[in-house]
Amino acid sequence: MANIKKEKNRDAFIPTSSMSDIAFLLLLFFMVSTVFVQEKKFWVERERWPLAESIERVPRNHTTTIYVMRDETILIDDIPTRIESSEDVFVSTTLIRKKEEDPELVVCFRTDRETKYGVMSDVMRQLQDAQTLVVTFETQKRAD
Amino acid sequence: MKIGRKRKAKAEIPTSSMSDIAFLLIVFFMATTKFDVKEGIRIVLPQATAEGSEQVQSLTLTENEMTRLQITEDGRLAVNKDAPRDYESGELDVLIQQKLKLNQQMIFKVITDRDATYNDMIRVVDRLKAADIEKISLSTN
Numbered sequence: 391m392a393n394i395k396k397e398k399n400r401d402a403f404i405p406t407s408s409m410s411d412i413a414f415l416l417l418l419f420f421m422v423s424t425v426f427v428q429e430k431k432f433w434v435e436r437e438r439w440p441l442a443e444s445i446e447r448v449p450r451n452h453t454t455t456i457y458v459m460r461d462e463t464i465l466i467d468d469i470p471t472r473i474e475s476s477e478d479v480f481v482s483t484t485l486i487r488k489k490e491e492d493p494e495l496v497v498c499f500r501t502d503r504e505t506k507y508g509v510m511s512d513v514m515r516q517l518q519d520a521q522t523l524v525v526t527f528e529t530q531k532r533a534d
Numbered sequence: 535m536k537i538g539r540k541r542k543a544k545a546e547i548p549t550s551s552m553s554d555i556a557f558l559l560i561v562f563f564m565a566t567t568k569f570d571v572k573e574g575i576r577i578v579l580p581q582a583t584a585e586g587s588e589q590v591q592s593l594t595l596t597e598n599e600m601t602r603l604q605i606t607e608d609g610r611l612a613v614n615k616d617a618p619r620d621y622e623s624g625e626l627d628v629l630i631q632q633k634l635k636l637n638q639q640m641i642f643k644v645i646t647d648r649d650a651t652y653n654d655m656i657r658v659v660d661r662l663k664a665a666d667i668e669k670i671s672l673s674t675n
Contacts, residue, residue, distance in 0.1 A: 409553040410552040410553035413553050413560060414556050416560050417556050417559050417560050420567060421563065424567050440652065442660040442663075443660055443664055444575065444663035444664040446575075447572070448572040448573065448576065453572055455572075458652075503651065503653035503656070504651050506648060506651065507605075507646040507648055507649070507650045507651065507652055507654070507655055508648030508649065508674065510652055510655075511673075514579060517579060518580070518582035521581075523579040523580070523581065524576070525576070525577050525578075525579060526572065526574040526575065526576045526577075527574045527659075528573065528574040529573070529574045529575060529656060529660075
């Protein structure tokens with residue numbers, strides 16, 4: 391009669407030696423992709439943006455952001471400016487330069503919802519002068 | 535007397551808790567990371583033309599071709615020649631659909647008072663965008 395050997399149960403084992411490598415890889419990804427947003431002196435908090443329903447996403451790579459505060463201060467490239475007269479063309483000159491660097495430039499407005507429309511109209515006029523015609527008004531998604 | 539040789543202790547850095555530390559750091563970064571996605575209402579502005587330029591053509595559009603939505607300084611809305619009044623979002627949607635029934639290619643001209651708020655303009659443009667209207671003109675008085 392043949393001798394039948396009892397099969398030994400193998401120990402279940404999950405290799406964990408490379409776990410820390412994976413963890414560090416993930417860590418590296420988050421460290422590289424994280425940009426800490428610094429609180430600026432001039433800033434329009436998300437809570438101050440208008441609410442809207444029909445919003446679309448804008449790819450970040452061709453965008454530049456213009457902040458318009460309630461006191462009509464305009465912030466472009468971290469430089470505050472104001473439009474008091476037709477001679478204040480800082481916005482258009484800045485955008486002409488930016489448009490030369492990136493012809494697909496999209497201007498995103500982060501505007502306080504209580505800002506008077508007049509200043510927005512003046513800024514948009516300068517955008518037209520700079521041939522920067524694609525704009526996005528950043529809004530919060532309205533929760534229904 | 536027998537003097538025993540001292541055994542050299544093996545130098546070792548304990549690495550067993552390394553993954554715990556790494557995962558803790560990951561959790562921190564995952565919790566603090568907020569992807570800065572840009573979302574909003576997209577508009578294409580018309581080309582600027584100098585006053586008196588030959589490119590400027592005056593067009594006379596009828597009410598069947600263009601609807602004027604005039605926003606007053608207190609945020610009320612006047613449609614074409616009607617008196618300004620408050621519109622709820624639903625009412626505005628119905629009005630837009632009525633205008634589109636008249637003409638699918640209807641142009642909507644949003645004329646916002648300089649003293650009206652930006653929010654008033656966005657509220658109207660949002661309803662137009664919700665109705666998939668692309669022919670939106672923004673101006674001020």
